[in-house]
Amino acid sequence: MNIPVIDACVAIKWFLPENKFKEAGEILSSFNRMIIPDLFLIEFDAIVxxxxxxxxxxxxxxxxxxxxxxxxxxxxxxxxxxSGMAFDLSSALPITQYDACYLAAAIEYDETVVTADMRFFNGMRGTPFESYV
Structure with a gap:
């Protein structure tokens, strides 16, 4: 993983001591660049x-x-x-349109999504896209 795609549910852990706080902090300190879909900022603000x-x-x-x-x-x-790829992914897989945007960004840049969302993570098991999450 060169430049991870970061899910908002991981980023909130950079500020608050939640489950997997330590692991999230390690990600933050390990990368000087990260990828986010623009909806990340809306999701982060909603969490806050x-x-x-x-x-x-x-x-x-x-x-x-x-x-x-x-x-x-x-x-x-x-x-x-x-958006087009995300729509196709969310229509075909058991993931939300929001999660599909993170996955589509990872596919577009051939990188990996870092998420704490177990429903998203588990939804990718056994699919051709498992290696992207």
């Missing part, structure tokens, strides 16, 4: 917003997390570039 509403994160800390994630060394893949 939920944490604020659950009173797990203070509003000021949430704003700082969002600012920090925007400054990370991401290569952003436009939805327009992967």
């Amino acid at each position: 917003t939920k944490k604020v509403r659950q009173r797990l994160v203070e509003q000021s800390d949430a704003v700082q997390m969002i600012q920090e994630i925007r400054n990370m060394p991401f290569d952003v893949v436009p939805y327009k570039l992967v």
